[in-house]
Amino acid sequence: QVQLKESGPGLVAPSQSLSITCTVSGFSLTSYGVSWVRQPPGKGLEWLGVIWGDGSTNYHSALISRLSISKDNSKSQVFLKLNSLQTDDTATYYCAKTVYYAMDYWGQGTSVTVSS
Amino acid sequence: DIVITQDELSNPVTSGESVSISCRSSKSLLYKDGKTYLNWFLQRPGQSPQLLIYLMSTRASGVSDRFSGSGSGTDFTLEISRVKAEDVGVYYCQQLVEYPRTFGGGTKLEIK
Numbered sequence: 001q002v003q004l005k006e007s008g009p010g011l012v013a014p015s016q017s018l019s020i021t022c023t024v025s026g027f028s029l030t031s032y033g034v035s036w037v038r039q040p041p042g043k044g045l046e047w048l049g050v051i052w053g054d055g056s057t058n059y060h061s062a063l064i065s066r067l068s069i070s071k072d073n074s075k076s077q078v079f080l081k082l083n084s085l086q087t088d089d090t091a092t093y094y095c096a097k098t099v100y101y102a103m104d105y106w107g108q109g110t111s112v113t114v115s116s
Numbered sequence: 117d118i119v120i121t122q123d124e125l126s127n128p129v130t131s132g133e134s135v136s137i138s139c140r141s142s143k144s145l146l147y148k149d150g151k152t153y154l155n156w157f158l159q160r161p162g163q164s165p166q167l168l169i170y171l172m173s174t175r176a177s178g179v180s181d182r183f184s185g186s187g188s189g190t191d192f193t194l195e196i197s198r199v200k201a202e203d204v205g206v207y208y209c210q211q212l213v214e215y216p217r218t219f220g221g222g223t224k225l226e227i228k
Contacts, residue, residue, distance in 0.1 A: 037165075044208065045208055046220075047216050095163060101170050101171050103155075104170075106167075
């Protein structure tokens with residue numbers, strides 16, 4: 001069955017970079033996209049970006065200078081990298097299997113705290 | 117960016133009753149292919165969001181027929197009939213007609 005699992009560092013210092021890996025199973029990264037969404041504590045959902053099966057990407061315009069999404073199809077892994085972290089980047093980060101009309105399966109999320 | 121607005125529910129709902137949750141978009145979500153790119157999610161306490169409805173009115177796999185979606189190009193409704201305790205959580209709508217894919221702020225459903 002379809003599964004996604006995020007793994008991240010938990011704690012990142014301000015101004016440093018965040019790297020999160022989404023490991024998927026049950027579907028091929030060459031056929032489906034993967035989106036990233038984050039949720040600050042007690043707040044709503046914010047879409048960050050998507051990488052499609054052909055490797056093309058779309059990013060949130062507010063983060064485009066700091067955000068990069070890539071993948072390794074052979075390892076079934078998608079990578080999020082966010083640079084120059086600030087305290088308002090503290091959030092739970094989710095990856096989700098994506099088709100053109102929906103984000104249909106989500107991972108459990110990984111919590112990231114930006115603090116010194 | 118497209119702004120998605122969701123209202124709060126005025127009161128907790130009694131089990132067995134029906135409830136409507138509204139969502140409004142600052143721009144029409146009707147695309148040139150004739151489909152309306154509005155989805156609904158439920159996030160239960162402590163869980164990841166779960167897709168309920170896609171393309172405004174199509175239930176996702178495994179979703180109860182107690183959930184139904186409807187709307188026009190800019191105004192949308194999620195209706196939940198015979199509300200159960202398991203329906204508690206925050207409901208989000210999301211548009212997919214433009215980047216960035218924006219979400220509404222969420223509507224919290226509580227049961228009396």
